[in-house]
Amino acid sequence: MTDISRSGCPINLSLEVLGDKWSLLIIRDMMFGNRRHFRELLTKSEEGISSNILADRLKTLLDAGIITREDDPSHKQKGIYSLTEQGIELMPVLAQMAAWGYKYLPVSEELGIRARLLSEGGPKLWAEFMDELRESHLGAKRRKRIGPSVGERLQAAYESVVNRK
Numbered sequence: 001m002t003d004i005s006r007s008g009c010p011i012n013l014s015l016e017v018l019g020d021k022w023s024l025l026i027i028r029d030m031m032f033g034n035r036r037h038f039r040e041l042l043t044k045s046e047e048g049i050s051s052n053i054l055a056d057r058l059k060t061l062l063d064a065g066i067i068t069r070e071d072d073p074s075h076k077q078k079g080i081y082s083l084t085e086q087g088i089e090l091m092p093v094l095a096q097m098a099a100w101g102y103k104y105l106p107v108s109e110e111l112g113i114r115a116r117l118l119s120e121g122g123p124k125l126w127a128e129f130m131d132e133l134r135e136s137h138l139g140a141k142r143r144k145r146i147g148p149s150v151g152e153r154l155q156a157a158y159e160s161v162v163n164r165k
Helices: 010-018 023-032 038-043 051-063 091-104 109-138 150-164
Strands: 067-072 075-083
Touching: 010 023, 023 038, 023 051, 023 075, 023 091, 023 109, 038 051, 038 075, 051 067, 075 109, 091 109, 109 150
Parallel strands: none
Antiparallel strands: 067 075
């Protein structure tokens, strides 16, 4: 975010941090794709972000406190990016954007299945998924879970659609 904002409006201020073409897609890939390294974010995105844009957006998200970067213990030159609580709390925003896109835009079946399931599951499912994100990104204590996690269910639904095609 710049030092001088256009206004103190919460939507404006949010857009100053997240309103570019790439930031929410990076957060999406971290949330739903568990992509935590620069190379994964660069090479596994459907949209094909360039390395200089990715580096710039990661810096913006770091500076805004939406993600953190820690050294990867397995490789000194790699970093592991994690969502902060601020980043995790964007999950309902992404779920609502996905639901809107699923309803009004020509999404593909395989990339729309998660949106449909998140919309059908509503706030209860979102809260469960946010708790899972807190476990994986913030190291929160694991809660007892019966059956597969939300992340596993979303991934299984995606794979089911892909394998059917």
